Amino acid sequence: MSKKRISLSVTQQSGFEEKYIQKALKDSWITSGGPNVNEFENKLEDYFNNKVSIAALNSGTAAIHLALILLGVKSGDEVICQSMTFSASANPILYQGAIPIFVDSEPDTWNICPEFLEVAIKDRIAKGKKPKAIIAVSLYGMPYKINEIHAIADRYEIPIVEDSAEAQGSSYKGRKCGTFGLFGILSFNGNKMITTSSGGALIANSNRLKDKAIFYATQSRDDAIHYEHSEVGYNYRMSNICAGIGCGQMEILDKNITFRREMHDFYKRVFEDINEVTVFEEPSDDYFSNYWLSTILIDNNNDKKIDKESLRLVFERENIESRPLWKPMHLQPLFFGYPFYGEKIAESLFEKGLCLPSGSNLTNDDKNRIKGAIEAFFY
Numbered sequence: 505m506s507k508k509r510i511s512l513s514v515t516q517q518s519g520f521e522e523k524y525i526q527k528a529l530k531d532s533w534i535t536s537g538g539p540n541v542n543e544f545e546n547k548l549e550d551y552f553n554n555k556v557s558i559a560a561l562n563s564g565t566a567a568i569h570l571a572l573i574l575l576g577v578k579s580g581d582e583v584i585c586q587s588m589t590f591s592a593s594a595n596p597i598l599y600q601g602a603i604p605i606f607v608d609s610e611p612d613t614w615n616i617c618p619e620f621l622e623v624a625i626k627d628r629i630a631k632g633k634k635p636k637a638i639i640a641v642s643l644y645g646m647p648y649k650i651n652e653i654h655a656i657a658d659r660y661e662i663p664i665v666e667d668s669a670e671a672q673g674s675s676y677k678g679r680k681c682g683t684f685g686l687f688g689i690l691s692f693n694g695n696k697m698i699t700t701s702s703g704g705a706l707i708a709n710s711n712r713l714k715d716k717a718i719f720y721a722t723q724s725r726d727d728a729i730h731y732e733h734s735e736v737g738y739n740y741r742m743s744n745i746c747a748g749i750g751c752g753q754m755e756i757l758d759k760n761i762t763f764r765r766e767m768h769d770f771y772k773r774v775f776e777d778i779n780e781v782t783v784f785e786e787p788s789d790d791y792f793s794n795y796w797l798s799t800i801l802i803d804n805n806n807d808k809k810i811d812k813e814s815l816r817l818v819f820e821r822e823n824i825e826s827r828p829l830w831k832p833m834h835l836q837p838l839f840f841g842y843p844f845y846g847e848k849i850a851e852s853l854f855e856k857g858l859c860l861p862s863g864s865n866l867t868n869d870d871k872n873r874i875k876g877a878i879e880a881f882f883y
């Protein structure tokens with residue numbers, strides 16, 4: 505009998521999702537926008553202590569795209585982006601016909617490196633163009649070096665789009681990720697901290713920007729009885745059914761964070777005496793990670809045949825999913841030829857790193873199977 509698949513990142517249900525979906529069906533609110541969407545936005549704004557304004561959209565990618573549009577990014581403009589990320593951080597730059605400028609990671613948070621960021625900004629300015637925006641990512645839930653990165657961005661007056669798709673509930677010095685700049689974004693894809701099946705949100709620092717985002721997300725309809733348009737519009741608003749799932753999911757967001765942080769502690773214990781493995785951790789008390797995914801770096805040990813791919817294959821044989829860290833954008837065929845500022849930090853993370861099962865649906869049985877596979881491999 506084959507064993508049940510243990511997936512990398514599945515989000516559990518709270519049980520409250522159905523109530524909101526039923527209501528939408530009963531009221532025939534089966535479209536984009538609607539009462540569940542408004543309620544979901546309210547719940548999210550509450551979660552951020554009502555310090556920000558939130559527009560619910562149909563994906564995190566759409567949220568990044570709208571942030572770039574609202575920042576006036578146009579064809580031929582340059583946008584700096586962390587290279588070590590998921591492709592959805594960078595694709596919207598191409599949607600705008602703009603040019604991505606990739607920057608390497610630093611080893612403490614694995615996110616955008618302050619030194620190389622400044623080198624990149626200076627060099628782009630010297631070459632004749634000041635970058636229009638910086639996309640900084642809190643990868644795997646770990647906040648980037650917020651103080652340093654924002655100090656540089658402020659000095660050169662370049663706005664930051666905080667890609668917090670993987671960092672809902674993470675914080676830096678007690679302040680939540682997604683709230684440090686003009687714009688932040690969240691994702692509610694099925695594998696993220698909470699899900700709306702597919703969905704995302706733009707976090708803006710004013711109601712005016714939120715309203716403008718919703719305007720673009722609903723086909724840029726001007727004020728008129730008939731359909732009147734003077735700007736390009738998009739179909740990016742969240743559906744009322746999806747928002748119902750989101751409302752139900754908000755009930756377990758904090759529980760999911762606790763659970764994922766416990767998974768991190770679990771891996772710390774399991775790998776404690778294994779010299780080849782380093783479990784990725786918060787660099788100091790300033791950082792609070794939701795540990796969306798628990799990740800490790802594995803040093804090759806040729807004598808013992810230990811490397812990240814052999815561990816991945818051992819997991820796979822046990823029907824346990826693991827995955828290499830995200831392949832940096834400057835190494836992707838899609839982005840060949842675009843400028844890159846850095847050395848080989850992101851590249852070496854990619855070579856040595858593995859993401860481990862971290863979903864909030866994992867049972868004690870699942871954990872025992874994971875632990876068994878690890879121990880069988882290393883001992």
Ligand SMILES: *Cc1c(COP(=O)(O)O)cnc(C)c1O
Binds near residue numbers: 590
């Ligand atoms: C998931 C993700 C996105 C995109 O979110 P979608 O809702 O899937 O469009 C963007 N950036 C990062 C880092 C992500 O992990």
